[in-house]
Amino acid sequence: MPVRRLGLVVHEGRPLAVRTAATVRAWADRHGIGCTDIDVWKSHEERRGGMDELHHAGDPDLVVTLGGDGTFLRGARIAAKNNASVLGVDLGKVGFLTEVACSDVETALEAVHHGGATIEERMTLTMRASRPLEIPSGIESLLRYGHGPSLPPPAVRPESTEGDGWGVALDVTALNDVVLEKLARDHQVALGVYLAGRLLASYSADAVIVATPTGSTAYSFAAGGPILSPNMEAVVFTPVAPHMTFNRTVVAAPDEPVAVRVLPHSGQAAVSIDGQLRGVLDPGDWIGVYGSPRRLRLVRLGPTDFYGRLRDRFRLTDAPATALDGQSETFWRTTSPVPPDLAHLRLPPPVDAG
Numbered sequence: 151m152p153v154r155r156l157g158l159v160v161h162e163g164r165p166l167a168v169r170t171a172a173t174v175r176a177w178a179d180r181h182g183i184g185c186t187d188i189d190v191w192k193s194h195e196e197r198r199g200g201m202d203e204l205h206h207a208g209d210p211d212l213v214v215t216l217g218g219d220g221t222f223l224r225g226a227r228i229a230a231k232n233n234a235s236v237l238g239v240d241l242g243k244v245g246f247l248t249e250v251a252c253s254d255v256e257t258a259l260e261a262v263h264h265g266g267a268t269i270e271e272r273m274t275l276t277m278r279a280s281r282p283l284e285i286p287s288g289i290e291s292l293l294r295y296g297h298g299p300s301l302p303p304p305a306v307r308p309e310s311t312e313g314d315g316w317g318v319a320l321d322v323t324a325l326n327d328v329v330l331e332k333l334a335r336d337h338q339v340a341l342g343v344y345l346a347g348r349l350l351a352s353y354s355a356d357a358v359i360v361a362t363p364t365g366s367t368a369y370s371f372a373a374g375g376p377i378l379s380p381n382m383e384a385v386v387f388t389p390v391a392p393h394m395t396f397n398r399t400v401v402a403a404p405d406e407p408v409a410v411r412v413l414p415h416s417g418q419a420a421v422s423i424d425g426q427l428r429g430v431l432d433p434g435d436w437i438g439v440y441g442s443p444r445r446l447r448l449v450r451l452g453p454t455d456f457y458g459r460l461r462d463r464f465r466l467t468d469a470p471a472t473a474l475d476g477q478s479e480t481f482w483r484t485t486s487p488v489p490p491d492l493a494h495l496r497l498p499p500p501v502d503a504g
């Protein structure tokens with residue numbers, strides 16, 4: 151699909167990202183494509199909600215991010231609202247979500263513009279809450295964690311009906327996770343966790359995470375959760391440091407919501423969406439997190455190699471006892487045709503016969 155309009159998210163703290171942004175702008179200029187910087191962090195500018203950001207940028211159909219995973223997530227927040235695709239240029243420390251090296255940015259843009267790229271769709275989460283989210287004044291600066299000025303709390307979706315027990319629907323699209331965590335540094339939060347409307351357990355914990363399969367390799371993984379293929383649809387619940395209670399992850403079906411209520415004797419809890427603080431809950435408040443109809447469209451320039459990337463980026467090490475066996479051979483990469491009973495499987499690309 152030819153690119154009509156481009157939105158650019160730049161990690162301004164990284165000089166190479168700033169220089170690569172100039173390359174992208176020049177490419178867009180040469181092709182007569184409008185290009186607007188989005189989610190810019192300037193001390194005098196407030197950050198905008200996703201919809202506002204999109205309108206201001208003239209509804210881009212491609213969002214290019216220049217930075218690491220945090221910068222990619224900032225672009226994804228905006229792109230998912232409009233079904234725009236996201237191309238992540240890797241200028242970060244981990245780069246698990248990003249696709250191309252910055253030296254390949256022009257080749258990548260050409261490929262997208264001339265139909266040489268594929269789009270991979272990823273599941274996202276959205277949510278309802280007992281009331282619209284707010285960040286009490288004074289708390290923002292305490293909790294900002296170096297991620298720039300806070301985003302405004304999520305807007306309320308028009309389908310909300312107040313006072314009927316279903317809460318308000320929030321305009322949220324999370325690619326990684328929704329996290330409810332303790333606000334007081336030295337006190338856990340007390341939370342009731344419900345899966346598909348049934349109480350799983352009441353927790354006293356540092357936090358609870360509701361993640362997508364994409365987010366399973368982020369905070370949920372760090373808290374001991376399993377890795378899920380991003381090709382799956384699922385809702386992953388993982389508690390963080392739960393005290394004397396059920397401490398395992400539950401992987402729920404994509405149509406099974408996870409609700410979390412702040413218990414009456416708990417302290418306040420912060421709500422983070424893809425690592426960004428978006429609200430503070432008081433005792434009695436609740437959130438319900440569930441699969442969103444919105445998908446994130448990721449630009450891919452070649453076949454996805456999730457497990458190769460996992461081994462590579464997570465620096466997975468082989469057992470020392472296997473050292474004598476040397477490098478493992480490649481598996482099922484032959485020059486002969488794939489047998490019919492394996493034809494429906496995802497397999498690595500065949501070895502080039504030439």
Ligand SMILES: NC(=O)c1ccc[n+]([C@@H]2O[C@H](COP(=O)([O-])OP(=O)(O)OC[C@H]3O[C@@H](n4cnc5c(N)ncnc54)[C@H](O)[C@@H]3O)[C@@H](O)[C@H]2O)c1
Nearest residue numbers: 219220244245246326327364365367368369370372424425
């Ligand atoms: N203890 C933890 O690991 C921890 C704590 C808070 C938040 N997080 C994660 O950070 C995410 C926000 O990322 P950020 O870069 O803005 O904050 P950050 O810089 O605190 O990110 C934490 C790390 O997670 C990596 N990461 C992010 N998304 C990933 C994914 N889908 N798969 C694998 N690694 C991933 C980042 O590259 C970074 O190294 C949140 O969605 C949350 O999952 C992790």
Ligand SMILES: Nc1ncnc2c1ncn2[C@@H]1O[C@H](COP(=O)(O)OP(=O)(O)OP(=O)(O)O)[C@@H](O)[C@H]1O
Nearest residue numbers: 160161162163191217218219220221242243244296
């Ligand atoms: N646009 C920006 N302007 C200024 N500083 C920024 C900007 N984006 C990120 N930073 C700073 O860079 C640091 C890392 O931010 P963030 O985690 O979002 O980056 P990232 O894209 O995930 O890259 P990395 O992989 O290096 O973490 C933070 O201290 C943040 O304040």
